[in-house]
Amino acid sequence: MSSDVTVLYDTIRWEEKALIEAGKKRDINVNMVDCKKLALDLEKKPNEYGTVIQRCVSYYRNIHSTAALEGMGVRVINCLNTGILAGNKLFTHMLLKKAGVPTPNATVAFSKEAAMQSLELCGYPRVIKPTVGSWGRLISKLNDRDAAEGIIEGRESMYPIYQIHYLEEFVKRPPRDIRAIMVGDKVVAAIYRNSDHWKTNMALGGVAAKCTVTKELEEMCIKAKNAVHGEIVGVDLMESEERGLLVHEVNNTTEYKNTVRVCDTDIPSLMLEYAAGRN
Numbered sequence: 647m648s649s650d651v652t653v654l655y656d657t658i659r660w661e662e663k664a665l666i667e668a669g670k671k672r673d674i675n676v677n678m679v680d681c682k683k684l685a686l687d688l689e690k691k692p693n694e695y696g697t698v699i700q701r702c703v704s705y706y707r708n709i710h711s712t713a714a715l716e717g718m719g720v721r722v723i724n725c726l727n728t729g730i731l732a733g734n735k736l737f738t739h740m741l742l743k744k745a746g747v748p749t750p751n752a753t754v755a756f757s758k759e760a761a762m763q764s765l766e767l768c769g770y771p772r773v774i775k776p777t778v779g780s781w782g783r784l785i786s787k788l789n790d791r792d793a794a795e796g797i798i799e800g801r802e803s804m805y806p807i808y809q810i811h812y813l814e815e816f817v818k819r820p821p822r823d824i825r826a827i828m829v830g831d832k833v834v835a836a837i838y839r840n841s842d843h844w845k846t847n848m849a850l851g852g853v854a855a856k857c858t859v860t861k862e863l864e865e866m867c868i869k870a871k872n873a874v875h876g877e878i879v880g881v882d883l884m885e886s887e888e889r890g891l892l893v894h895e896v897n898n899t900t901e902y903k904n905t906v907r908v909c910d911t912d913i914p915s916l917m918l919e920y921a922a923g924r925n
C-alpha cells in the first residue's frame with residue numbers, strides 16, 4: 647500500500663517521533679524510512695512514498711537522497727534547490743539580499759591571507775561561520791587579530807569547505823534571537839532563544855520563550871522562505887539595534903521541539919496536513 651506521507655530520516659529525534667504520533671491523530675498514513683537502510687534503484691520510480699518530508703540530519707545524505715527521489719518524480723519537502731541553497735549560508739546570503747530581505751553584512755574570502763586582509767579593513771569583532779553546518783558548530787567570534795589568525799589557520803588544514811571563509815558583522819542585539827517555523831506561507835509559531843552565550847542555539851543551552859508573530863516578522867519570513875524556494879522551514883532572525891529585524895539563516899530541516907512546547911502549537915500535525923495536501 648502506498649503512503650500519504652513518508653518521513654525520511656537518519657536519526658530519530660523528538661521531531662520525528664512527533665510526526666508518527668501526529669499521523670495517528672490525524673489519520674494520515676505515515677511511512678517512516680531510515681535513509682541509512684535505503685538503496686534506491688535510480689532507474690525505477692518508487693510509487694509507495696506519497697509526499698516525502700526530508701528530515702535527514704546529515705547534509706550530504708539529505709541533499710543526495712532528495713536529488714535521487716525528486717529526480718525520479720517523487721515530491722520531496724523541502725526540494726533539492728532548498729536543500730542546496732538554504733544548506734549553505736553564503737548561497738542563502740546572496741539570495742536574501744536579492745529578495746530584499748535584510749541580513750547581516752558579510753564578506754567571503756578564499757584564503758587565510760585574503761581573510762586577514764578583509765578583517766583588517768572591516769575591523770573586529772567579526773563572526774566566522776562554516777558555509778555548511780548547524781547547531782552553532784565551528785562558529786566563532788573573532789575578537790581580535792590574534793584570535794582570527796589562530797582560528798583561520800586551523801581551518802586551512804580542514805576539509806575544503808572550511809577554507810571558504812565566510813565572515814559576518816557581529817550584530818548588536820538583545821541576548822536572544824528568533825526562530826520562526828513556517829508551514830507554507832504561514833508562520834505557525836515563533837520563539838525567542840535567550841542565552842548568556844552569544845550563540846543562542848538551543849543545542850548550546852539557549853532557553854525558549856514564546857515570540858508574538860507580528861505582520862513585519864511574517865512578511866519577512868515569507869520572503870526569506872521564498873528566496874530559497876522552501877516550503878516547511880525555520881527562519882532565524884536577530885533584532886539588530888541599528889537595522890531592526892535581520893534574517894541570518896533559513897533551516898530546511900528545522901527542529902521544532904521547543905517551539906511546540908512553549909507555543910502549544912501542533913507543528914507536526916500542520917506539517918503532515920500540508921504534506922498530504924489537506925491545507
Ligand SMILES: Nc1ncnc2c1ncn2[C@@H]1O[C@H](COP(=O)(O)OP(=O)(O)OP(=O)(O)O)[C@@H](O)[C@H]1O
Pocket residue numbers: 750773775779780781782783785814815816817818822823844845846847849882894895897
Ligand atoms: N552575525 C551575528 N552576530 C551576532 N550573533 C550571531 C551572528 N550570527 C549568528 N549569531 C548567533 O549565533 C547563533 C548560531 O548562528 P547560526 O544560526 O547562523 O548558526 P547555525 O549553527 O546554523 O545554527 P542552527 O542550529 O540554528 O542551525 C545564532 O542563533 C545567533 O545567536
Ligand SMILES: [Mg+2]
Pocket residue numbers: 882895
Ligand atoms: Mg541558526
